[in-house]
Amino acid sequence: MKAVLCSSYGPPERLTLEEIAAPIAGEGEAIVEVYAASLNFPDGLQIQGKYQFQPPMPFTPGSEVGGVIKSIGPALKGFNVGDRVMATPGIGGLAEEVIVKETGLRKIPDSMDFRTAASFAMVYTTSYYALKQRAKLQTGETLLVLGASGGVGLTAVELGKLMGAKVIAAASSDEKLEFVKQLEPNEVINYGDGELKEKVKTLTNDQGADVIYDPVGGDLFDQCCRCINWNGRLLVIGFTSGRIPEYKANLALLKGSSMVGVFLGRFRKEEPTEYEKNFQELLEMYDQGKLKPLITESFPLEEYVAAFNVFTERKVMGKVTLEIKSE
Ligand SMILES: NC(=O)c1ccc[n+]([C@@H]2O[C@H](COP(=O)([O-])OP(=O)(O)OC[C@H]3O[C@@H](n4cnc5c(N)ncnc54)[C@H](OP(=O)(O)O)[C@@H]3O)[C@@H](O)[C@H]2O)c1
Structure with a gap:
């Protein structure tokens, strides 16, 4: 089968597309024929050796896919060959076939296409966990979302609105904000000039935001510590800016605010029942037409370099997918 391979760390250009042996399902596993994978x-980060979890070399990147179960290993329960699924294999997704454990498989409704299936799990479960369990976001609270046009950012805007918050979507360009406006945030902020704090204060009558969703870190995080409301919660999602910032204890004291860590992988491991409940609630919201995943760029598998470079060049607006087999 065809698979993208990472054999040495570096930029996307160092990846190769190879013909490799097809995988065989072990106990409690299935082989999924991949129709679409998302990035x-x-x-x-993983292909550059910069992520906190690095698979052994060589590996095929790609943590989530949509496809059809091709074969099942011993002791796999609840799934059959031919089932249409969304799958989170962790790695191996940029290939014609991938091994997935039972816990990483979910059947999808006929109404969900494979690109959507590949684009759903990571971003929605992260933002829902962050807003529901970690921030305990309340109706009427102000939610500020940084990196709002990116994968997790968009879902935070969408879920924040559904949860009844006043959402301020923030991004680095007017073009990105125009894109986010499809989700009807209450306000938008362009922080492309590096200014965030004063703009948040202006929009919140000097109070600051109650909940801040931050996948960016760096200088913007520093400003967030100064434009958060009394009892505010600053959600640490990630550090796409490249700098892990430091939280100033005096600002927490003065504002009665908290920095709240969000780690989906650990949540899934430590609280599997809650994780599963969240996932089912999200799938129900999708079925009811309340969630509309925005997939803007789709590349054929052969164009994997261009797909990765949407991220490295900070151009993401919505989810980026690779089409591996047509429906
Ligand atoms: N904590 C968890 O459990 C968890 C789960 C999933 C993802 N994450 C993390 O969440 C972060 C976002 O992931 P994603 O897949 O949503 O990423 P994404 O689609 O690329 O979006 C990230 C956003 O970060 C902003 N950004 C600021 N500086 C950037 C830079 N130097 N390069 C690239 N983007 C930059 C961009 O928006 P602007 O240009 O508008 O600033 C971009 O839209 C990552 O750090 C990821 O590891 C964490």
């Missing part, structure tokens, strides 16, 4: 920011 997330961490995939770009």
Whole structure:
């Protein structure tokens, strides 16, 4: 089968597309024939050796896919050959076939296409966990979302609105904000000039935001510590800016605010029942037409370099997918 391979760390141009042996399902596993795979920011870090979890070399990147179960290993329950699924294999997604454990498989409704299936799990489960369990976001609270046009950012805007918050979507360009306006945030902020704090204060009558969703870190995080409301919660999602910032204890004291860590992988491991409940609630929201994943760029598998470079060049607006087989 065809698969993208990372054999040495570096930019996307160092990846290769190879013919390799097809995988065989072990106990509790299935082989999924991949129709579509999506990329997330961490995939770009992983191929450069910069992510907190690095698979052994050589590896095929790609943590989530949509496809059809081709074969099943011993002791796999609840799934059959031919089932249409969304799958989170962790790695191996940029290939014609991938091994997926039972816990990483979910059947999808006929109404969901494979690109959507590949684009759903990571971003929605991260933002829902962040806003529901970690921030305990309340109706009427102000939610500021940084990197709002990116994968997780968009879902935070969408879910924040559904949860009844006043959402301020923030991004680095007017073009990105125009894109986010499809989700009807209450306000938008362009922080492309590096200014965030004063703009947030102006929009919140000097109070600051109650909840801040931050996948960016760096200088913007520093400003967030100064434009957060009394009892505010600053959600640490990631550090796409490249700098892990430091939280100033005096600002927490003065504002009665908290920095709240969000780590989806650990949540899934430590609280599997809650994770599963969240996932089912999200799928129900999708079925009810409340969630509309925005997939803007789709590349054929052969154009994997261009797909990765959407992330490395900070151009993401919505989800980026690779089409591996047509429906
Ligand atoms: N904590 C968790 O459990 C969890 C789960 C999933 C993802 N994450 C993390 O969340 C972050 C976002 O992931 P994603 O897949 O949503 O990424 P994405 O689609 O690339 O979006 C990231 C956003 O970050 C902003 N950004 C600021 N500086 C950047 C830079 N130097 N390069 C690239 N983007 C930059 C961009 O918006 P502007 O240009 O508008 O600033 C971009 O839209 C990553 O750090 C990822 O590891 C964490």
